[in-house]
Amino acid sequence: SIPLSFFSAIGAVSKRGVLVKGANYIEKLTEIENIIFDKTGTLTHGVFEVTKIKSFGLKEDELLKYAAFAESFSTHPIAKSIEKAYGKEIDFKAVKSHEEFSGLGVKANIDSKDILVGNERLLEKFKIEIKEQIKENLNVIYVAVDYEFAGFIVVSDIIKVEAKEVIKNLKELEVSKVYMLTGDKKEVALDVAKNLGIDEVKYELLPQDKLTNFEEIKKQTNAVTAFVGDGINDAPTLANSDVGFAMGGVGSDLAVKSADVVVLNDNLSAISDAIKIARKTKRIVY
Numbered sequence: 001s002i003p004l005s006f007f008s009a010i011g012a013v014s015k016r017g018v019l020v021k022g023a024n025y026i027e028k029l030t031e032i033e034n035i036i037f038d039k040t041g042t043l044t045h046g047v048f049e050v051t052k053i054k055s056f057g058l059k060e061d062e063l064l065k066y067a068a069f070a071e072s073f074s075t076h077p078i079a080k081s082i083e084k085a086y087g088k089e090i091d092f093k094a095v096k097s098h099e100e101f102s103g104l105g106v107k108a109n110i111d112s113k114d115i116l117v118g119n120e121r122l123l124e125k126f127k128i129e130i131k132e133q134i135k136e137n138l139n140v141i142y143v144a145v146d147y148e149f150a151g152f153i154v155v156s157d158i159i160k161v162e163a164k165e166v167i168k169n170l171k172e173l174e175v176s177k178v179y180m181l182t183g184d185k186k187e188v189a190l191d192v193a194k195n196l197g198i199d200e201v202k203y204e205l206l207p208q209d210k211l212t213n214f215e216e217i218k219k220q221t222n223a224v225t226a227f228v229g230d231g232i233n234d235a236p237t238l239a240n241s242d243v244g245f246a247m248g249g250v251g252s253d254l255a256v257k258s259a260d261v262v263v264l265n266d267n268l269s270a271i272s273d274a275i276k277i278a279r280k281t282k283r284i285v286y
């Protein structure tokens with residue numbers, strides 16, 4: 001049976017904006033050995049801003065217009081940032097067709113032109129040569145018009161202020177290993193991981209790779225493994241992890257439904273706080 005104090009622990013963590021979906025998870029929280037974070041929207045705010053545009057041939061505002069129209073049917077935060085940078089109304093009738101490639105970008109037909117907007121992998125998929133490679137740790141979104149490289153748009157995201165401290169606290173709580181999984185490119189991923197003191201990072205993952213990587217880590221370490229995520233893409237991993245934490249403030253409904261613990265205010269500190277409270281409760285019981 002579940003000790004009564006585990007129910008009061010649920011109340012205590014709820015005061016810090018953490019919703020635990022059952023007293024059994026209080027015990028589980030004390031047993032976490034590995035913790036795996038999604039990057040975008042979890043360790044970072046997931047709100048992008050366009051910081052640079054470079055066009056080859058077209059005028060810059062034309063490039064931005066094509067990109068914004070092509071992205072207008074996408075709900076991805078990068079798509080939102082490109083639409084915001086364009087700033088004008090989208091003429092949806094001008095978008096004759098649109099398609100999204102999960103973890104890559106979008107393709108659309110505008111003014112009888114095929115427009116591609118996405119990362120290096122998207123351009124590789126369509127065998128388009130990138131005329132100017134950006135190797136820095138920047139999130140670069142390439143644009144192609146009629147299968148010709150047309151330019152790029154740099155977008156950037158901000159790491160949450162509390163992220164570094166939370167990871168330090170987790171290690172002090174004897175969580176033995178902290179991982180990060182991301183669809184973002186190598187340079188950005190390694191830079192964020194180094195900044196935050198993350199032990200191991202897997203990058204350039206497709207959405208379906210998240211669960212596979214989670215299961216691999218779990219199998220290799222044979223340890224109680226928690227996962228923290230926010231997106232629709234994270235739902236299968238949240239459902240299969242020993243403890244799934246969803247960032248509920250901005251997270252997708254499906255992520256929240258699939259999780260065991262929901263962080264209501266989007267602040268990562270809630271995770272280490274919840275583990276701390278759970279441990280204290282357990283020490284009192286046993």
Ligand code: ADP
Pocket residue numbers: 039040041071074076078079101102103104105106117118119139140141181182183184185205206207231233
């Ligand atoms: P994460 O795992 O970091 O949350 P995603 O799987 O959503 O990231 O996306 C990974 C990468 O795919 C993005 O960094 C971006 O380069 C590219 N991408 C995905 N969707 C889009 C889109 N709608 N427009 C442009 N690029 C996109």
Ligand code: MG
Pocket residue numbers: 038039040041042046229230231
């Ligand atoms: Mg995410």
